[in-house]
Protein backbone atom coordinates (compact mmCIF):
# COMPACT_ATOMS: atom_id res chain seq x y z
CA UNK A 16 0.00 0.00 0.00
CA UNK A 17 3.03 2.25 -0.40
CA UNK A 18 2.44 5.59 -2.15
CA UNK A 19 -1.25 5.30 -1.38
CA UNK A 20 -3.21 7.72 0.76
CA UNK A 21 -1.98 7.26 4.35
CA UNK A 22 -4.20 5.23 6.69
CA UNK A 23 -2.01 5.93 9.72
CA UNK A 24 -0.26 9.04 11.02
CA UNK A 25 2.75 8.56 13.26
CA UNK A 26 3.26 11.78 15.18
CA UNK A 27 5.81 12.58 17.86
CA UNK A 28 6.57 15.50 20.12
CA UNK A 29 10.19 16.09 19.18
CA UNK A 30 12.90 15.16 16.73
CA UNK A 31 14.59 13.44 19.69
CA UNK A 32 11.72 10.90 19.64
CA UNK A 33 12.55 9.72 16.11
CA UNK A 34 14.91 6.81 16.93
CA UNK A 35 12.14 5.04 18.90
CA UNK A 36 9.15 6.13 16.80
CA UNK A 37 10.91 4.92 13.65
CA UNK A 38 10.20 1.40 14.94
CA UNK A 39 6.48 2.00 14.32
CA UNK A 40 7.30 3.10 10.78
CA UNK A 41 9.36 -0.07 10.22
CA UNK A 42 6.45 -2.31 11.24
CA UNK A 43 3.89 -0.48 9.09
CA UNK A 44 6.29 -0.56 6.15
CA UNK A 45 6.91 -4.29 6.61
CA UNK A 46 3.18 -5.03 6.74
CA UNK A 47 2.45 -2.83 3.72
CA UNK A 48 0.35 -0.22 5.52
CA UNK A 49 0.42 3.31 4.10
CA UNK A 50 1.41 5.94 6.64
CA UNK A 51 2.93 9.36 7.13
CA UNK A 52 5.23 10.51 9.90
CA UNK A 53 5.46 13.99 11.38
CA UNK A 54 6.64 15.96 14.41
CA UNK A 55 4.10 18.10 16.26
CA UNK A 56 4.49 19.04 19.90
CA UNK A 57 1.32 19.42 21.99
CA UNK A 58 3.03 22.17 24.00
CA UNK A 59 5.34 23.84 21.52
CA UNK A 60 3.05 23.58 18.46
CA UNK A 61 -0.45 23.48 19.97
CA UNK A 62 -2.30 24.93 16.97
CA UNK A 63 -0.56 22.63 14.45
CA UNK A 64 -1.30 19.63 16.68
CA UNK A 65 -4.97 20.59 16.96
CA UNK A 66 -5.23 21.04 13.20
CA UNK A 67 -3.60 17.65 12.56
CA UNK A 68 -6.13 15.96 14.87
CA UNK A 69 -9.17 17.82 13.53
CA UNK A 70 -8.34 17.18 9.86
CA UNK A 71 -7.22 13.57 10.19
CA UNK A 72 -10.58 11.82 9.64
CA UNK A 73 -11.53 13.92 6.62
CA UNK A 74 -8.11 13.20 5.11
CA UNK A 75 -8.88 9.46 5.26
CA UNK A 76 -6.63 8.68 8.23
CA UNK A 77 -8.02 5.75 10.27
CA UNK A 78 -5.56 5.40 13.17
CA UNK A 79 -3.21 7.87 14.86
CA UNK A 80 -0.05 6.79 16.70
CA UNK A 81 1.28 9.51 19.00
CA UNK A 82 4.56 9.26 20.91
CA UNK A 83 5.93 11.72 23.45
CA UNK A 84 8.16 11.81 26.49
CA UNK A 85 8.12 13.54 29.88
CA UNK A 86 4.88 15.60 30.31
CA UNK A 87 3.50 13.55 27.43
CA UNK A 88 0.20 15.19 26.53
CA UNK A 89 0.42 14.69 22.77
CA UNK A 90 -1.76 11.57 22.45
CA UNK A 91 -4.35 12.97 24.84
CA UNK A 92 -4.40 16.37 23.17
CA UNK A 93 -4.99 14.68 19.81
CA UNK A 94 -7.69 12.38 21.25
CA UNK A 95 -9.47 15.49 22.54
CA UNK A 96 -9.99 16.64 18.94
CA UNK A 97 -10.84 13.40 17.12
CA UNK A 98 -12.90 10.25 17.61
CA UNK A 99 -10.40 8.22 15.55
CA UNK A 100 -8.50 5.57 17.52
CA UNK A 101 -5.42 7.14 19.10
CA UNK A 102 -2.57 4.89 20.25
CA UNK A 103 -0.20 6.54 22.70
CA UNK A 104 3.48 5.64 23.02
CA UNK A 105 5.05 6.90 26.26
CA UNK A 106 8.72 7.57 25.56
CA UNK A 107 11.67 7.19 27.88
CA UNK A 108 13.36 10.58 28.20
CA UNK A 109 14.36 12.79 31.09
CA UNK A 110 15.04 11.96 34.72
CA UNK A 111 11.95 9.80 35.40
CA UNK A 112 12.73 7.13 32.82
CA UNK A 113 9.42 7.22 30.96
CA UNK A 114 7.12 6.59 33.94
CA UNK A 115 6.16 10.27 33.75
CA UNK A 116 5.18 9.85 30.09
CA UNK A 117 3.37 6.58 30.83
CA UNK A 118 1.17 8.18 33.47
CA UNK A 119 0.60 11.30 31.35
CA UNK A 120 -0.47 9.18 28.38
CA UNK A 121 -2.53 6.48 30.06
CA UNK A 122 -4.52 8.48 32.64
CA UNK A 123 -7.16 9.87 30.32
CA UNK A 124 -10.58 11.03 31.46
CA UNK A 125 -13.62 8.87 30.70
CA UNK A 126 -14.88 9.39 27.15
CA UNK A 127 -11.53 10.43 25.65
CA UNK A 128 -9.53 7.19 25.41
CA UNK A 129 -5.90 6.73 24.44
CA UNK A 130 -4.85 3.10 23.85
CA UNK A 131 -1.51 3.23 25.62
CA UNK A 132 1.30 0.77 24.88
CA UNK A 133 4.44 0.13 26.95
CA UNK A 134 7.19 2.69 27.48
CA UNK A 135 9.03 2.90 24.13
CA UNK A 136 6.49 0.42 22.70
CA UNK A 137 6.41 1.99 19.24
CA UNK A 138 6.50 -1.34 17.41
CA UNK A 139 3.49 -2.62 19.36
CA UNK A 140 1.65 0.62 18.62
CA UNK A 141 2.05 -0.19 14.93
CA UNK A 142 0.95 -3.81 15.40
CA UNK A 143 -2.12 -2.58 17.28
CA UNK A 144 -2.87 -0.10 14.48
CA UNK A 145 -2.66 -3.03 12.04
CA UNK A 146 -5.04 -5.09 14.21
CA UNK A 147 -7.57 -2.26 14.12
CA UNK A 148 -7.17 -1.85 10.35
CA UNK A 149 -7.35 -5.62 9.79
CA UNK A 150 -11.08 -5.54 10.59
CA UNK A 151 -11.64 -3.60 7.35
CA UNK A 152 -8.66 -4.51 5.14
CA UNK A 153 -8.19 -8.23 4.31
CA UNK A 154 -4.66 -7.63 3.01
CA UNK A 155 -3.59 -6.13 6.35
CA UNK A 156 -5.26 -9.05 8.16
CA UNK A 157 -3.29 -11.49 5.97
CA UNK A 158 0.00 -9.61 6.51
CA UNK A 159 -0.54 -9.59 10.26
CA UNK A 160 -1.35 -13.33 10.39
CA UNK A 161 1.67 -14.10 8.19
CA UNK A 162 3.97 -12.05 10.45
CA UNK A 163 2.66 -13.83 13.57
CA UNK A 164 3.19 -17.28 11.98
CA UNK A 165 6.71 -16.44 10.79
CA UNK A 166 7.68 -15.00 14.19
CA UNK A 167 6.47 -18.15 15.96
CA UNK A 168 8.20 -20.48 13.47
CA UNK A 169 11.48 -18.56 13.76
CA UNK A 170 11.30 -18.67 17.55
CA UNK A 171 10.65 -22.43 17.59
CA UNK A 172 13.66 -23.04 15.30
CA UNK A 173 15.89 -20.76 17.40
CA UNK A 174 14.79 -22.42 20.65
CA UNK A 175 15.41 -25.91 19.25
CA UNK A 176 18.89 -24.88 18.07
CA UNK A 177 19.70 -23.32 21.46
CA UNK A 178 18.52 -26.43 23.37
CA UNK A 179 20.40 -28.78 21.03
CA UNK A 180 23.59 -26.71 21.42
CA UNK A 181 23.21 -26.82 25.22
CA UNK A 182 22.54 -30.58 25.24
CA UNK A 183 25.59 -31.22 23.04
CA UNK A 184 27.80 -29.83 25.80
CA UNK A 185 26.57 -32.28 28.46
Ligand code: RP5
Nearest residue numbers: 028029031083084085106108
Ligand atom coordinates in the same frame (compact mmCIF):
# COMPACT_ATOMS: atom_id res chain seq x y z
C1 RP5 B 1 8.56 15.77 24.80
O1 RP5 B 1 9.68 16.15 25.51
C2 RP5 B 1 9.06 15.15 23.54
O2 RP5 B 1 8.13 14.22 23.05
C3 RP5 B 1 10.35 14.51 23.94
O3 RP5 B 1 10.19 13.14 24.26
C4 RP5 B 1 10.74 15.28 25.19
C5 RP5 B 1 12.04 16.03 25.02
O4 RP5 B 1 11.93 16.86 23.89
P1 RP5 B 1 13.21 17.68 23.38
O5 RP5 B 1 13.57 18.61 24.49
O6 RP5 B 1 14.27 16.66 23.07
O7 RP5 B 1 12.75 18.38 22.13
O8 RP5 B 1 7.73 16.85 24.51
